Amino acid sequence: MILHELIDFETLRVIWWFLLGVLLIGFALTDGFDMGVGALLPFVARTDLERRVAINTVGPVWEGNQVWFILGGGAIFAAWPPLYAVSFSGFYFAMFLVLAALILRPVAFKYRSKRDDARWRETWDWALFIGGAVPALVFGIAVGNVLQGVPFRLTDDLMPIYEGSFFGLLNPFALLTGLTSLAMIVMHGGAWLSLKAAGPVAERARVFGSYGAAAAFAGFALAGLWLAIGLDGYALTRPNVTDGPSNPLFSEVLRDGSWLAAYAQRPWIVIAPVLGFAGSALTFAGLRAGREISTLLVSKAAILGMISSVGLTMFPFILPSTLDPRSSLTVWDASSSHLTLFVMLVATAIFMPLILAYTAWVYKVLWGKVTEEDVSNNNDTVY
Numbered sequence: 001m002i003l004h005e006l007i008d009f010e011t012l013r014v015i016w017w018f019l020l021g022v023l024l025i026g027f028a029l030t031d032g033f034d035m036g037v038g039a040l041l042p043f044v045a046r047t048d049l050e051r052r053v054a055i056n057t058v059g060p061v062w063e064g065n066q067v068w069f070i071l072g073g074g075a076i077f078a079a080w081p082p083l084y085a086v087s088f089s090g091f092y093f094a095m096f097l098v099l100a101a102l103i104l105r106p107v108a109f110k111y112r113s114k115r116d117d118a119r120w121r122e123t124w125d126w127a128l129f130i131g132g133a134v135p136a137l138v139f140g141i142a143v144g145n146v147l148q149g150v151p152f153r154l155t156d157d158l159m160p161i162y163e164g165s166f167f168g169l170l171n172p173f174a175l176l177t178g179l180t181s182l183a184m185i186v187m188h189g190g191a192w193l194s195l196k197a198a199g200p201v202a203e204r205a206r207v208f209g210s211y212g213a214a215a216a217f218a219g220f221a222l223a224g225l226w227l228a229i230g231l232d233g234y235a236l237t238r239p240n241v242t243d244g245p246s247n248p249l250f251s252e253v254l255r256d257g258s259w260l261a262a263y264a265q266r267p268w269i270v271i272a273p274v275l276g277f278a279g280s281a282l283t284f285a286g287l288r289a290g291r292e293i294s295t296l297l298v299s300k301a302a303i304l305g306m307i308s309s310v311g312l313t314m315f316p317f318i319l320p321s322t323l324d325p326r327s328s329l330t331v332w333d334a335s336s337s338h339l340t341l342f343v344m345l346v347a348t349a350i351f352m353p354l355i356l357a358y359t360a361w362v363y364k365v366l367w368g369k370v371t372e373e374d375v376s377n378n379n380d381t382v383y
Contacts, residue, residue: 006342007342007345009338009341010332012335012338012341012342012345013331013332013335013341014331015341015345016075016079016080016335016341016344016345017311017315017316017318017331019075019079019345019348020072020075020076020079020080021307021308021311023068023071023072023075024068024072024307025303025304025307025308026068026071026072027065027068027069027072028184028185028188028303028307029188029300029303029304030061030064030065030068030359031062031065031066031068031069032136032184032185032188032189032303033058033185033188033189033191033192034058034061034062034065034105034132034189035131035132035133035135035136035185035189036132036136036185036186036187036188036189036190036192036209036212037054037055037057037058037132037189037192037193038105038128038129038130038131038132038133038189039129039132039133039136039182039185039186039189040054040132040186040189040190040193040205040208040209041054041055041125041128041129041132042125042126042129043204043208044190044193044201044204044205044208045201045204046200048118048121049372049375049376050199050200050201050372051121051125052113052375052382052383053197053198053199053201053370053371053372053374053375054193054197054201054205055109055112055128055383056370056374056375056382056383057192057193057196057197057370058192058196059109059382059383060362060366061362061363061366062105062106062109063106064358064359064362066102067355069102075344078336078340078344079335079336079340079341079344080318080329080334080335080336081334081336082154082158082160082246082248082329082334083318083319083329083334085160086150086152086160086162086319086329087142087150087319089160089162090150090151090152090160090162090164091142091145091169093166094138094141094142094166094169097134097138098134098135098138098139101130101131101134101135101138102131102135104127104128104130104131105127105128105131105132107124107127108124108125108127108128108131109128109383111124112124112125112128112383113382113383132185132189133182133185136181136182136184136185137178137179137181137182138178139178139181140174140177140178140179140180140181140182140184141169141170141174141175141177141178141181142169142174143177143181143310144171144173144174144175144176144177144178144223145169145171145174146310146314146319146320147173147177147227147231147259147310147314148171148173148174148231148322149234149255149320149321149322149325149328150162150164150319150320150321150322151163151164151168151321151322151323152164152319152321152323152327153321153323153324153327154248154249154321154324154327156249158247158248158249160327163323173223173226173230173231176219176222176223176226177219177223179215179219180215180216180219180220180223180306183212183213183215183216183219184212184216184280184302184303184306185212186208186209186211186212186215186216187209187210187212187213187215187216187280187283187284187299187302188209188212188299188300188303189205189209189212190205190206190208190209190210190212190213190287191209191283191286191287191295191296191299192205192296193205193209194206194209194287194290194292194295194296195292195293195295195296195369196369196370197369197370198369198370198371198372199371199372206287206288206290207287209283209287210283210284210287210288213280213281213283213284213287213299213302214280214284216280216302216306217277217280217281217284220273220276220277220280220306221277224260224273227258227259227260227313228258228260229258231258231259232255232256232257232258233255233256233257233258233259233260233261233262234253234254234255234259234314234317234320234325234328235253235254235255235256235257235261236251236252236253236316236317236330236332237252237253237254238251238252246333246334246335246336247333248326248327248328248329248330248333248334249326249327250333251326251328251330251332251333252326253320253325253326253328254325255320255322255325259313259314260313262312262313262314262315263313266312266315269309269312269313271305272305272306272308272309272312272313273305273306273309274305275301275302275304275305275308276302276304276305276306276309277305278298278301278302278305279298279299279300279301279302279303279304279305280299280302280306282295282298282301282302283295283298283299283302286298315331316330316331316332317329317330317331318330318331318334319334
């Protein structure tokens with residue numbers, strides 16, 4: 001038996017659908033609080049010293065946290081090439097905004113404190129705000145458009161043709177999911193600052209983080225209601241052979257009914273939205289009560305529940321098409337080859353534990369609160 005045949009093609013596709021979700025959720029759980037701190041910076045810190053306290057809660061870890069974003073993009077490119085081709089070309093300008101905002105962030109971290117000038121530092125503080133708020137908003141808008149379907153079609157030779165526009169992405173439902181995403185990140189940033197900062201920064205973070213938790217709860221509920229009564233779902237009526245070659249045009253897709261029909265077919269997936277609602281509610285309560293470690297954990301649970309709700313609700317769809325439902329990309333017909341997925345899985349099994357172990361070690365070493373005294377006493381070695 002050839003080695004890669006130890007795991008059948010169908011199983012490998014499901015494994016890589018799951019791993020893609022793990023990477024994207026890992027990005028939201030780690031780099032999410034970095035972005036949340038940036039988005040909260042103008043609200044939780046009023047003096048230069050307070051802003052430096054907030055920035056230094058994420059200063060030692062933000063670079064490592066971005067590994068998850070890079071891994072997620074790489075996984076899309078290697079494991080789901082048609083998804084990469086359609087999404088990165090169709091959402092080109094949106095992706096450009098995200099990358100531009102993310103590029104601002106490292107420059108702001110590195111240069112903000114190079115000059116003791118109020119205007120200079122304020123400019124870079126706003127750059128950190130943009131680098132936190134804009135990606136969170138755009139990622140949420142992208143999710144809203146994916147749930148509605150994307151205006152693309154595949155030619156007979158499987159070349160994707162996108163017929164939408166950037167401003168077409170800014171529709172009411174997508175804006176709602178974008179604001180919900182931003183609120184979720186603000187909630188997470190507030191929980192992180194509550195744990196890692198001391199003094200007024202932590203106190204204000206609890207207030208604004210609780211606002212974010214309440215807004216995330218409300219936005220998640222409204223988006224779910226909108227999905228139930230205001231949007232058509234997609235159904236795979238006749239899939240291409242689940243262990244056959246990738247070709248969406250061999251499948252039959254019907255655009256009708258509701259996405260929430262998935263909960264009747266797979267009742268167990270209700271655990272995801274329940275986790276999203278419960279986690280955001282408990283984060284709100286924890287921030288108001290001044291709890292720290294438990295609040296950060298339930299904030300992570302809320303993010304896990306909200307993001308996984310999207311993937312589990314849409315399964316097996318990855319990117320549905322509004323122009324030609326038959327062109328919709330699913331788990332069964334948008335993946336790389338059997339051998340490619342297997343080789344990638346072996347590499348992941350080797351390197352993912354190393355990344356997790358190193359990340360855990362870094363957080364253990366850097367555990368503890370950042371105080372104004374810490375920043376003042378180490379003025380030349382911290383951000």
